[in-house]
Amino acid sequence: MSKKFNPETLCVQAGWTPKKGEPRVLPIYQSTTFKYDTSEQMARLFDLEESGYFYTRLQNPTNDAVAAKIAALEGGVAAMLTASGQAANFYAIFNICQAGDHFVCSSSIYGGTFNLFAVTLKKLGIEVTFVSPDAPDEEIEKAFQANTKALFGESISNPSLEVLDIEKFARIAHKQGVPLIVDNTFPTPINCRPFEWGADIVVHSTTKYMDGHATSVGGCIVDSGNFDWDAHADKFPGLCTPDESYHGLTYSKAFGKMAYITKATAQLMRDLGSIQSPQNAFLLNIGLETLHLRMPQHCKNALAVATYLHNNDKV
Numbered sequence: 278m279s280k281k282f283n284p285e286t287l288c289v290q291a292g293w294t295p296k297k298g299e300p301r302v303l304p305i306y307q308s309t310t311f312k313y314d315t316s317e318q319m320a321r322l323f324d325l326e327e328s329g330y331f332y333t334r335l336q337n338p339t340n341d342a343v344a345a346k347i348a349a350l351e352g353g354v355a356a357m358l359t360a361s362g363q364a365a366n367f368y369a370i371f372n373i374c375q376a377g378d379h380f381v382c383s384s385s386i387y388g389g390t391f392n393l394f395a396v397t398l399k400k401l402g403i404e405v406t407f408v409s410p411d412a413p414d415e416e417i418e419k420a421f422q423a424n425t426k427a428l429f430g431e432s433i434s435n436p437s438l439e440v441l442d443i444e445k446f447a448r449i450a451h452k453q454g455v456p457l458i459v460d461n462t463f464p465t466p467i468n469c470r471p472f473e474w475g476a477d478i479v480v481h482s483t484t485k486y487m488d489g490h491a492t493s494v495g496g497c498i499v500d501s502g503n504f505d506w507d508a509h510a511d512k513f514p515g516l517c518t519p520d521e522s523y524h525g526l527t528y529s530k531a532f533g534k535m536a537y538i539t540k541a542t543a544q545l546m547r548d549l550g551s552i553q554s555p556q557n558a559f560l561l562n563i564g565l566e567t568l569h570l571r572m573p574q575h576c577k578n579a580l581a582v583a584t585y586l587h588n589n590d591k592v
């Protein structure tokens with residue numbers, strides 16, 4: 278859908294595609310559990326051999342439809358909703374980093390993300406090195422170590438409003454054999470689609486412009502499907518070697534371009550459980566339906582303020 282339609286169409290139409298007689302509006306599947314016919318079918322669902330629903334912590338149709346809309350808007354292969362932007366950022370890193378690992382991060386990021394990365398992840402044995410996003414390539418490259426697993430930045434930083442050179446960050450990350458993760462909360466895919474500039478994973482706090490009505494805290498992770506995990510298999514054992522908690526399944530082999538997002542859903546969400554409630558996903562979807570109308574107005578408002586300040590000799 279994302280290749281054929283403009284963002285404004287995707288805002289309204291993507292994700293939920295009802296068949297004849299089904300509700301036109303995305304329903305709230307307010308159900309913990311889903312019916313199955315046989316124990317064998319349930320076992321296949323649990324073993325990821327068949328796609329379908331059985332327990333909302335793992336997957337829910339309302340959440341999946343909204344995640345699919347955001348994936349279409351970003352031009353990714355799939356997405357997963359989380360309870361908050363904080364949860365999205367935690368999962369995005371923890372999906373590929375474990376105790377003893379390290380990642381590199383732009384120093385211009387949201388304070389909550391800074392605390393998560395610098396303080397809380399450190400307690401889990403994951404170290405971060407912050408770099409100035411405006412530093413030359415060589416200086417940023419010096420921050421990489423043998424155990425570095427990712428590069429992270431915000432497309433427009435909160436609160437300093439610095440615009441990330443995504444192409445530069447992608448070039449550096451890929452030279453080092455790691456993915457670039459971009460928090461795209463502020464521009465939203467209406468104003469910037471980081472995958473088009475080389476990012477591999479996009480995260481959002483949907484709490485802001487995407488929700489748009491200040492009703493629901495939420496987050497999202499989108500996978501471009503572009504990073505070749507197997508080409509760097511030694512760095513990413515969680516994706517490229519068998520998962521003992523899934524009967525020895527190897528995500529990169531079993532799911533190819535969907536390996537990262539499948540692991541995030543099937544393993545991290547199963548174990549950590551920070552799901553977005555279907556009710557909040559429904560409200561988020563209503564916000565997304567007008568994102569293409571609201572973002573240009575936000576830009577117009579910001580330009581009016583900036584022009585006023587620029588022309589004021591007291592500033």
Ligand SMILES: Cc1ncc(COP(=O)(O)O)c(C=O)c1O
Binds near residue numbers: 364431434460
């Ligand atoms: C850029 C950015 N990322 C992540 C977050 C965290 O999101 P949430 O408040 O939804 O947990 C925020 C919150 O302000 C943010 O501005």
